[in-house]
Amino acid sequence: LQAKLGAAERRAAELAVAKEALEVKAAASNEEQQQHGAAAEQRAAELAAANEALEARLAAAEEERQLQAAAAEQRAAELTASMEALKAQVAAADEEQEGGREAR
Structure with a gap:
């Protein structure tokens, strides 16, 4: 009975160590995820700003x-208005020339 109790205590100690190792691993994983999340949020903010x-x-x-x-x-x-004004000047000059020819 004493041997079974000792084996059970050792097994309980081993399980406690394994549980603690898993908790440490889980905490590290959570921290890593938070860092990745923060990096992703920063990248998203940079992309939004860009x-x-x-x-x-x-x-x-x-x-x-x-x-x-x-x-x-x-x-x-x-330019259109200027062209129209030039056309009017040319037409007036042509009329003046025609009038001068007829007078001669």
């Missing part, structure tokens, strides 16, 4: 494109 920066650059580029398009339209309108 995405926001890209969206801001895209919005600025679109605004610049719209400004350039408006400037180009205005320049085209100015």
Whole structure:
């Protein structure tokens, strides 16, 4: 009976050591998972910040494109008006020449 009791105590001690080793391993695993989780969260935050920066650059580029398009339209309108004025001047000069020829 004494031998069985001693064997049971040794087995209980072995199980306690094994349990403690598993707890240490589980704690290390949890810590590692937390570190990975923190790293993943940081990476996600970095990606979100990069995405926001890209969206801001895209919005600025679109605004610049719209400004350039408006400037180009205005320049085209100015050139059209200038061309019309030149046409009117040419027509007036032609009429003047015709009037001079008829007077002669």
